[in-house]
Structure formats: structure tokens, C-alpha cells
Amino acid sequence: xxxxxxxxxxxxxxxxxxxxxxxxxxxxxxxxxxxxxxxxxxxxxxxxxxxxxxxxxxxxxxxxxxxxxxxxxxxxxxxxxxxxxxxxxxxxxxxxxxxxxxxxxxxxxxxxxxxxxxxxxxxxxxxxxxxxxxxxxxxxxxxxx
Amino acid sequence: xxxxxxxxxxxxxxxxxxxxxxxxxxxxxxxxxxxxxxxxxxxxxxxxxxxxxxxxxxxxxxxxxxxxxxxxxxxxxxxxxxxxxxxxxxxxxxxxxxxxxxxxxxxxxxxxxxxxxxxxxxxxxxxxxxxxxxxxxxxxxx
Numbered sequence: 343x344x345x346x347x348x349x350x351x352x353x354x355x356x357x358x359x360x361x362x363x364x365x366x367x368x369x370x371x372x373x374x375x376x377x378x379x380x381x382x383x384x385x386x387x388x389x390x391x392x393x394x395x396x397x398x399x400x401x402x403x404x405x406x407x408x409x410x411x412x413x414x415x416x417x418x419x420x421x422x423x424x425x426x427x428x429x430x431x432x433x434x435x436x437x438x439x440x441x442x443x444x445x446x447x448x449x450x451x452x453x454x455x456x457x458x459x460x461x462x463x464x465x466x467x468x469x470x471x472x473x474x475x476x477x478x479x480x481x482x483x484x485x486x487x
Numbered sequence: 488x489x490x491x492x493x494x495x496x497x498x499x500x501x502x503x504x505x506x507x508x509x510x511x512x513x514x515x516x517x518x519x520x521x522x523x524x525x526x527x528x529x530x531x532x533x534x535x536x537x538x539x540x541x542x543x544x545x546x547x548x549x550x551x552x553x554x555x556x557x558x559x560x561x562x563x564x565x566x567x568x569x570x571x572x573x574x575x576x577x578x579x580x581x582x583x584x585x586x587x588x589x590x591x592x593x594x595x596x597x598x599x600x601x602x603x604x605x606x607x608x609x610x611x612x613x614x615x616x617x618x619x620x621x622x623x624x625x626x627x628x629x
Contacts, residue, residue, distance in 0.1 A: 343571075344568055380556070383554075383556075384552045384553075387554060388554055389552070389554030389555050389556055390557070391556075391557045391559065391574045391575045391578070392556065392557070392558050392559065393558075393560070393567035394558070394560060394567070395562060395567065397558060397560040400558070404556055404558075405557065405558040406552075406556055407555060407557045407558070408557075408558045408560060409557065409559050409560070410560055410561055411559065411560070411565040411566055411570060412565060413561075413562070413565045413566070418562065418564050418565065421564040422563070422564045425564065427563075435563050435564065438562050439561075439562040439565070443562075444560055444561055448560060462561065462565045462570065467566075468566060468569060468570055468573065471570050472570060472574050472577065475557060475570075475574045476574060476578060479555060479557070479574075482555045483554070483555075486552075486553075486555075487553075
């Protein structure tokens with residue numbers, strides 16, 4: 343579940359920041375809608391793989407594993423530039439990555455044993471992260487059945 | 488321990504109450520003077536704002552879920568969507584059916600992954616390539 347897309351589709355925005363070329367998130371509306379979606383998935387016996395750049399707004403009980411992806415500044419700069427981000431938005435994101443803001447938020451918001459920092463610079467990193475998450479998923483299933 | 492409001496929309500379902508989060512005084516005034524049931528409106532607002540409507544956050548240790556939930560997070564541009572999509576694609580058979588994945592399906596999965604990763608490497612990162620990949624993959628499946 344791409345939560346950014348979910349928020350966009352459900353109009354979970356309370357305004358727009360033109361300077362940063364981004365929408366201002368309506369967290370309460372988003373969480374209320376997600377609560378229903380997570381409950382529905384649980385009722386149907388399904389798991390959710392969610393991705394979002396904000397992690398601290400979600401209730402802790404929703405997630406069993408939190409992967410914090412990290413990239414080197416050179417690689418991240420190229421990616422953001424390729425996306426055509428305005429300079430201010432790019433700088434803020436770069437600064438956030440350098441200051442490991444998301445990682446700190448994740449560590450402050452979830453139990454330390456479920457938060458894992460992983461590199462995401464190359465395709466090999468991506469494959470390794472996917473493999474790791476899938477192995478963890480299988481282990482979780484075997485532990486809970 | 489974090490606390491969050493359980494719900495801001497329990498009774499009114501946001502009908503005509505778009506200001507509910509931002510300005511409770513305005514909401515109170517609006518509802519009390521315009522609603523047919525001002526007392527009901529007042530009670531609703533007290534309930535919403537009450538501490539009883541807050542829940543303590545807690546880890547998912549005693550979960551009753553049959554499948555786990557994973558959050559992939561990070562700064563924009565680190566590859567969250569690609570990673571989450573790849574995990575979801577790999578675990579999809581597990582999520583939707585209990586049948587083992589056939590050899591052909593596993594081979595197809597491997598080819599799809601290689602194609603996806605090559606595509607990412609050649610065209611850049613972000614949501615666009617994955618969407619394109621999904622379309623390509625959908626055509627292959629057809």
C-alpha cells in the first residue's frame with residue numbers, strides 16, 4: 343500500500359504548500375481511513391506492506407516490522423534531481439537524510455527490536471532488503487501459526 | 488508512550504463538519520446554533536475531545552492477525568515504493584492463497600523481478616518506473 347497514493351486518492355489533505363510543491367497532510371483523516379483498511383485486511387487474514395515517508399503518525403500496534411531505508415547523499419541527490427524536485431524541497435529532503443530524521447522518528451515511535459535500518463543504494467541492496475523482509479515474513483508466519 | 492485520538496469522526500461522519508479538527512470552538516458554535524439537536528451536538532463534541540477518546544499506543548505483541556504488517560519508510564527517493572512493491576509481489580501468493588507457488592509461477596516471478604530491477608537501473612527510480620513495470624508485467628501476463 344502506497345500511503346502517499348492512498349492519501350491522494352482519498353483527498354487526505356488540508357491544503358497545499360506551493361513553495362515545497364506538496365500537499366499538507368490531514369493526518370486525522372488519513373489515520374481514520376487507514377484504520378478501516380488495516381482492520382479489513384486483518385479480518386480477511388491479509389497482511390499489509392505499507393510505504394510512506396512519515397512513520398511517527400501511525401499507531402505502534404499496526405506494524406510488526408519497520409524497515410528504514412537509507413541512501414548515500416550522492417545517490418539520493420541524483421534520484422531527487424531526476425524526479426524534478428524544486429531546489430528547496432530537494433535540500434530539505436537531503437538534510438533530512440543526512441540528519442537521519444526518519445530513522446530517529448522510527449526509533450522513537452516503535453519498539454527498537456522491530457526497527458531495522460537498511461541501505462538502499464543499489465539494485466543489490468533492494469534485492470537484499472526484499473529477501474530479508476520475505477524471510478522475516480516467513481519466520482513470522484511460522485512463529486504465529 | 489504515544490497517545491492518539493481514537494477518532495475525530497465518530498458521530499458526524501464529517502458531514503458538514505470539515506472544521507472539526509482545526510477549530511473546535513467554531514464547530515461547537517456552528518453545531519449548537521444550526522443543528523436540530525444542539526444538546527446532541529454538544530455531547531458529541533465533549534466525547535470527541537474527552538480523554539476517554541484517546542488510546543494508549545502499544546506494540547503489536549499480542550496480535551491476532553494472521554499475516555504481519557510491514558512499514559517501509561525513509562526519506563523520499565530512497566526506494567520505499569520499489570521495495571514495498573517487490574515484497575508485496577513476492578508475498579502475494581502467500582497472502583491470497585495457501586496453495587504452493589508452482590515452478591512456472593516461480594520462474595515467471597524471477598523473470599519479472601529481473602526485468603523490474605533492470606528497468607529500474609536503466610530508467611531511474613521513483614513511482615513512475617514501477618507503474619510502468621506493472622503495466623508491462625500486466626501485458627506479459629495477458
